[in-house]
Amino acid sequence: MAERSTPKGALKRRDVILGLGAGVALPACGGSGQGGPSVHTGGKRVRWRLASSFPNSLDAMYGSAEVLCELVEAMSGGRFKITPSQAGEIVPGDQVLDAVQKGTTPMGQTASYYYTGKAPVLAFETCVPFGLSARQQSAWLEEGGGNELFAPIFADFNVVALPAGNTGAQMGGWFRREVNGLGDLAGLKMRIPGLGSKVMNQLGVSVKSLPGGEIYQALERGNIDATEWVGPYDDMKLGFHEVCENYYFPGWWEPGPHLAFYINKDEWDKLTDEYRAMLRAASRRAAQVMQTRYDALNPAALVELKSKGIKVRPFSKDLMDGAKDASQQLLSDEASGDGTYAKVLEAWRKFQSASDAWFGTAEFEYAKYRHG
Numbered sequence: 284m285a286e287r288s289t290p291k292g293a294l295k296r297r298d299v300i301l302g303l304g305a306g307v308a309l310p311a312c313g314g315s316g317q318g319g320p321s322v323h324t325g326g327k328r329v330r331w332r333l334a335s336s337f338p339n340s341l342d343a344m345y346g347s348a349e350v351l352c353e354l355v356e357a358m359s360g361g362r363f364k365i366t367p368s369q370a371g372e373i374v375p376g377d378q379v380l381d382a383v384q385k386g387t388t389p390m391g392q393t394a395s396y397y398y399t400g401k402a403p404v405l406a407f408e409t410c411v412p413f414g415l416s417a418r419q420q421s422a423w424l425e426e427g428g429g430n431e432l433f434a435p436i437f438a439d440f441n442v443v444a445l446p447a448g449n450t451g452a453q454m455g456g457w458f459r460r461e462v463n464g465l466g467d468l469a470g471l472k473m474r475i476p477g478l479g480s481k482v483m484n485q486l487g488v489s490v491k492s493l494p495g496g497e498i499y500q501a502l503e504r505g506n507i508d509a510t511e512w513v514g515p516y517d518d519m520k521l522g523f524h525e526v527c528e529n530y531y532f533p534g535w536w537e538p539g540p541h542l543a544f545y546i547n548k549d550e551w552d553k554l555t556d557e558y559r560a561m562l563r564a565a566s567r568r569a570a571q572v573m574q575t576r577y578d579a580l581n582p583a584a585l586v587e588l589k590s591k592g593i594k595v596r597p598f599s600k601d602l603m604d605g606a607k608d609a610s611q612q613l614l615s616d617e618a619s620g621d622g623t624y625a626k627v628l629e630a631w632r633k634f635q636s637a638s639d640a641w642f643g644t645a646e647f648e649y650a651k652y653r654h655g
Contacts, residue, residue: 326555331365333544334383336376336393338496339369341517343580344542347448347573348392351544354565363558365390376494380545384440389550392447394542396477401440403617404624406478407631408433408444410540412610414631417449417539417574419638424541427634432627443551445566447542448573451581453534454518455598456511457502457527465602474498474510478613479536485609495521502526511536515584516577524588530595535606542573 333352337345345367352365368388370376379391380398396409407414408424415423423429424446437444456475462468469487480490493501493510501507503526510527511534512518524530544566551559589595598606618625 326359326362326557329363329554329558331363331389331550332373333365333367333390333392334370334373334379334388335367335391336370336379336397338371339367340520341495341513343516343573343576344448344450344513345369345392346576347542347569348544350572351447351562351565351569354568355561358561358565359558363561367392370494370496377492380440380442383442383545383547386547386549389547391545392542393545394477394540395444396540399477402436402623403621404436404627407627408541408543409477410537411478411614411631412482412536413538413607415539415635415638416642417451417541419635419642420449420539420541421446421570422638423631423634427638428630429634432630436623437545438548441548443546443548445544445546445563446570447544447566448570449539449541450513450537450577451574452539453511453537454514455531455534456509457518457523458509458529458531459502459505459527460508461529461596462509462531462598462602464599465605468602471509472507474501474507475536477536478610479511479534481613482536482606482609485613486605499523499526514577514581515588516580519584519588524591524593528592528594530588530593531598532595533598535598535603535610542570544569 333348335345335348339345348367352367356364373388374382376393377397379393380395380401382388383391394409395405399406408429410420414420424433430444433444456473458471460467462471465486468483470489471487472489472491473483474491474493475483475488476492480492484490491501491507493507495512498507498510498512499522502510502523510523512521512523518524518530544562546562554562585595614628618628
């Protein structure tokens with residue numbers, strides 16, 4: 284996994300801290316009133332470690348954790364310090380929920396759909412196939428009742444969840460050979476997580492779950508025929524274009540994946556109201572940074588991939604139709620035997636219907652005119 288220096292357009296962490304005033308209401312912590320972050324000057328010292336599910340080479344995704352940690356330290360005057368750790372340093376990337384739940388580490392950064400084996404309903408906190416866009420997902424969680432639905436679910440895991448960011452609509456991934464239609468999926472071996480993996484399995488794909496650091500080698504050795512990750516900026520960092528030339532879109536299984544900061548509830552309850560307010564404010568700013576960073580960096584990365592001869596292709600309509608039908612059936616099947624899942628699905632579908640009616644008006648017509 285090759286490291287790459289951050290392009291000039293990328294936000295620097297110091298700039299993020301200095302620019303806190305844009306779009307985030309900070310807790311009133313006794314600052315000077317002259318602008319910038321208010322600084323906490325009293326209270327006990329707190330030292331936490333944060334376990335991320337992601338490698339630090341992914342500076343947009345892992346960078347969200349770094350932003351949060353630096354903001355909390357700045358706002359608290361150094362009294363509340365959180366040290367981020369990349370995947371594997373404390374626990375493997377797919378074990379962050381377990382580590383936070385047990386108190387192995389007080390905090391983590393992860394994606395809830397990694398843990399659908401523990402509770403299938405967790406997929407909705409991240410995203411589901413043919414679901415909400417990034418803006419819609421944030422609106423549902425923050426203002427549409429989603430967080431209220433998930434609070435007791437997370438409480439069962441002894442966890443409090445805060446927003447960590449969103450990548451925006453993802454790409455459909457890298458394929459060693461062309462996929463011209465639904466029938467070409469049969470027999471493929473693909474790395475794909477979450478509900479998307481179950482849908483792909485129904486469409487004839489042999490699915491595998493691999494952490495980011497193992498995907499390149501699996502592709503290179505032919506252990507898998509295809510993979511999805513995020514989008515041009517991150518995918519190029521991981522070198523997938525070196526072993527695959529077919530890059531498909533869209534990632535219908537991840538139209539707006541929301542990531543989360545998990546906090547051990549026992550540790551959360553020990554914090555002062557002031558420290559909890561700092562975490563809430565810092566998490567929302569960190570989430571904003573992740574989304575804007577991807578939106579700023581993906582365009583140039585896509586141009587660069589095309590310049591390398593990568594074939595950027597849309598999925599065929601019959602593949603999209605088949606995947607959508609399978610996805611809708613999967614959601615209904617999951618709800619049939621799980622009351623909590625059914626409750627969340629009903630609320631989610633109601634929100635999606637109303638939101639789509641609005642986004643399908645002004646937003647859609649403008650996008651169609653601009654990009655059609």
